[in-house]
Amino acid sequence: MHKDDQMTPKERSTALAMGKTVDRMPVSVICLGPAGQLLNMSYREAYASAENRAANQIKAYELFGFDILNLIYSLHALAISMGARIEEPDEGPAIIVEHPLSSLDDLSMLNLEDVSFKRDTIARMVVEAHKIIEDKIGVEIGVETSLPGPITAAAGIVGPAVFLNGLLKKPEKVHQLLEFCSDAIINIARHFIDANLQVGLADPMASGSVISKTLYDTFALPYTQKIVNACKAYKAVGVGYHVCGNTTKLLESMAQTGVDGIGIDNLVDMAAAKERIGHKVALAGNVPPVDLVCYGNAQTIDFSIKECFRKTWDSPKGYTLTTGCDLPVNTPIENIYAYMKSARYYAKYPIDPERFN
Amino acid sequence: MEEKEKQIICRLASGVKNMDEKMTVEAANEALVNHIDPTQAINNGLLAGMNQAGLLYETEEYFVPELLLCSDALYAGLDVLTPHIKSVASKARTRMVIGVVQGDTHDIGKNLVKLMFETSGFDVLDLGRDVPLNAFVDKVKEVQAQLLCMSTLMSTTMDGMARVIEKLEQEGIRNTVRVMVGGGPLNQSFAHKIGADGYAKDAIEAVRTARQLLTSGTEDILP
């Protein structure tokens, strides 16, 4: 257990579920970017093996003591399994240099076998890393992992430009590709669920910064629903969801996907999110990861956390403080300490709204 | 302008604006049959339509996919009309270099910026994404570009832009080129801090700003 807490994350969530009192509300940070720093190695090394993947999350728990760990999978997983040419920079996630398909015209080569768990080295590493974490600190804390949402997975296969163009020009082809992607994602998700990982979907390409609500409703919503339903039919699990960027106009649609919790990025007002979808899903968010946690200081971080709590602490289906999106690779570790210090202060039970007014 | 001519120009514009490739091509062919000056048809028809589409993007009626389709219609229309432009010694077009800085592969925004510059008559050289910093400098030198546009959506790669500007100075060519920067985490004050000449929040404004920058000098190098 972290020295500044009185309960472990698992004790806390069990107590909350039974309506018992706790030391504080759960809090979280999306701490994937700085993984290398935590282990004194490059980002690339920190994700190069199951051992290092486990080690960076165990270290994050030890240093910060937030309530959920996250074993990053890959937004590009399907494309990579299908043979995309990638580049792996030292300090940052893999970049696709050449997509497996260059057009939507011929989708006959899509084959679920090519994107199966067996073929997917990263997915297997995630499961292995999870075993290591479970053995070490599994009694104290749970682990989640994010699968790519259907839109991001599909854009990874044909490339964003071809994909976005196809949304309006070749909708049947896009539906066919999305059907394939959602089936593939369901297959991998089942393996994660079997391994006792909590699952979520991350779909940055479905962002309101890129597509309209109409396109979201036509292409993102049905396939996201399909994945969520399949996960829940497989086992009674909760499913999380995150779409980067400004999703203000998509909030109701995102809640309709059937997910249990939504991580809101920092371009969205948490008060609006609570009012519009707080009665349908649990909310998490949305301290600006770049402007404040990376480039800000203890004061600006404190101010933002206070504001998050003020707006969302009483959201009907629950609220977890977290960052809007992942922290940059070079986020100063002191700032994450500062974040946790303020987070613990405002999250302390019993919640006294006076603290953040 | 004759009523018929007006109508055709109008259809060229709405073809582009409404993402209607077929209508655009038909109108372009009619323009030729009716002896409308192709340059007029392009400027007052196709490009005006793209401009209107840009405004719809600014007001969030259009998003990225819609703009991409408008540009498809635009290019289809251009394919019909450009071969018929009589090549009078046309005024030299502004040469510009554009790219996403090293470490960043977000290129949706850059592609829109490129598109709006192209459709505004600039001669655009696209270096793509994840572009090594030296490549910007080398290209500016090689083609004697008058405008350099750098894009990034990641704060971790922003500093690369400052380094490119430093390199331009070291090479002694900073004064020959206007530098504009843009992308999510940037703002006017960052642009100012690193010594860029301009910043714009979106692709439409980018062209406006570029025009201002290029006319604010002594010689007129506008297209």
Ligand code: B12
């Ligand atoms: C779509 C997207 C992706 C797609 C990119 C596909 C592609 N080929 O471009 C995918 C899924 C691949 C992706 C990957 C990643 N992404 Co991303 N992504 C986004 C998202 C949701 C939208 C970006 C977008 O396309 N917007 C639409 C376009 C039209 O807008 P725009 O780019 O801003 O461009 C306009 C203006 O800025 C301006 N402009 C742009 N360039 C220029 C240049 C000049 C000169 C001028 C004048 C103007 C100008 O005009 C444009 C048109 O109007 C943003 C969220 C957001 N709020 O932006 C995150 C975001 C940019 N991504 C982010 C991150 C962290 C990543 C990853 C590292 C995630 C990961 N862990 O894997 C990787 C990066 C890999 C790499 N090294 O490049 C962060 C960046 C954080 C930061 N500030 O550093 C963001 C902000 C999300 C977040 N909230 O954290 N991403």
